[in-house]
Amino acid sequence: MSLKKPISSYRNGTFQNVYDDVVTEVPLTIFINNEEFATMVCSPFHFKELVVGFLFSEGVILFKKDIKSLDMDEDKGFAYVQLTKQLVHNQSFYSKRFIGSCCGKSRQFYFHSDVKTAKTSMTDASLSADQCIQLMENLQQNSDVFKETGGVHNAAVCSHSEIFVNRADIGRHNALDKLYGYCLLNNISVRDKMLVFSGRLSSEVLTKASKIGVGIVLSKSAPTDLAVKLAEDLNITAVGFIRGSSFNIYSHSHRITQNEKGDTTMGSCNIDHSEESVREKLESQKSYLPVSLYQNCKNILNENLHQDTLNEVFHLLKKYDLADEAEQQDRNKKLSTLVE
Incomplete structure (x- = not known):
């Protein structure tokens, strides 16, 4: 979602007064068992998926049945969660915190709840080189909010040939949590699916991918050294710099295969290209x-x-x-x- 704002734009040596689409950002505060747990800033859609994905990702809940009820007050930016169990009161594990769109304290999660919830991939899935490129093109074609504003991250869970579900958010971690929440709420297995992502492959993104349960992560951008190490340790295939007809494989390259018989044909596609x-x-x-x-x-x-x-x-x-x-x-x- 976006709002049109009057701005002054400098182009070709002159200033112009124009309207620009600016991405919308809102706070969302989560209450668990009537206690404030966390506040994050996010894009104002798919709140329920975000909350569920976040709670699973942080190890607050391990099963969907752990949630007794989830009520949203979207106008005020509140999520009220009642659990079937007591919330663990351990300041070294959970604490009241503010999570910005860049998830500034996510390293704390890596050393605590990530250990509890990260999964080693056991997938047998594989992709051809051409499928990697096509899936990234599909993600970009379906990134409507980014096309309008340039202000969100995009992520999608995909099969070999098409996007299964895609989500966008100002925070890259939020976009991934929305995907996670969608799959959990709809009882969707992702073991045979792939994650396609628009942003940098950081260690936190790789950890999120492992929690979601995918074994192949495709990105348009670069990985970090710790992300590559995590991908190797968690048996995840990390593919970066998917641009044009090229990309780099940083871990477990056996899952990415050469196109059959060096295929260079154009293939069929039902997507309208912008x-x-x-x-x-x-x-x-x-x-x-x-x-x-x-x-x-x-x-x-x-x-x-x-x-x-x-x-x-x-x-x-x-x-x-x-x-x-x-x-x-x-x-x-x-x-x-x-x-x-």
């Missing part, structure tokens, strides 16, 4: 395209193209760098017909 997505694909293939064809493609994207044309251009550019010379020549002809 102008922004086509531009990104074009830039990723710039060094492989003929200069004049690249420029013509770039120019045509300044026009109001029909969705079918955008889709066709996208798929002609997709994996262009992996195609052999004959196929590239064929694609060049088709692209030229569309853009000249």
Whole structure:
């Protein structure tokens, strides 16, 4: 969700008064057994999933049946949770705390509740290289709030070929907790599924992924050294820098396989690709395209193209760098017909 705000924008050497979409941020305070437990700032949607995912992730509850009731007052930003058990009063384990959108105290969780709730992956799931790239493209296509504001993290639980559920939030940990909560509330097993994430793979993100139960984590960004160590220890395949037609595998690479027979075909896809997505694909293939064809493609994207044309251009550019010379020549002809 977002709000339009009047701003002063500096572009091309001049200031302009325009309206911009600004992402919405709200506080959410959780009460457990009538006692204040935690306050976090988050995006104002999927509150119930966030609360449930957070409580599971922090080890407050281990089973869904531990929750006797959960009532939300979304207007005031309160969540009232009644447990079927007493809350553990141990200041070294739980404490009243403020959790910002960057989860500044999450290292405390790593040394305490994370030990209790992190899981070593036992998945047999695997992905082809092309599936890794396609799943990241699918996440970006479904990131509506980010497209509007640029102010949220996106995460999704996926099968081999499609997004099963995706969530967005100003806090990357919140986005993951919303996914966790959704799966828990709907009794969904994620052992054979994958996590696709827009942000950096930090140690906290890897720990969250292990709690959710996935064995493959795909990210557009870089991992940290501790995240890689955790991925190795927890038997999680960590894939980073998924951009264009390339990526890096940092742990347990056996789960990511070569495309069958070096497949470079465009494949089928039912997704409508945005102008922004086509531009990104074009830039990723710039060094492989003929200069004049690249420029013509770039120019045509300044026009109001029909969705079918955008889709066709996208798929002609997709994996262009992996195609052999004959196929590239064929694609060049088709692209030229569309853009000249």
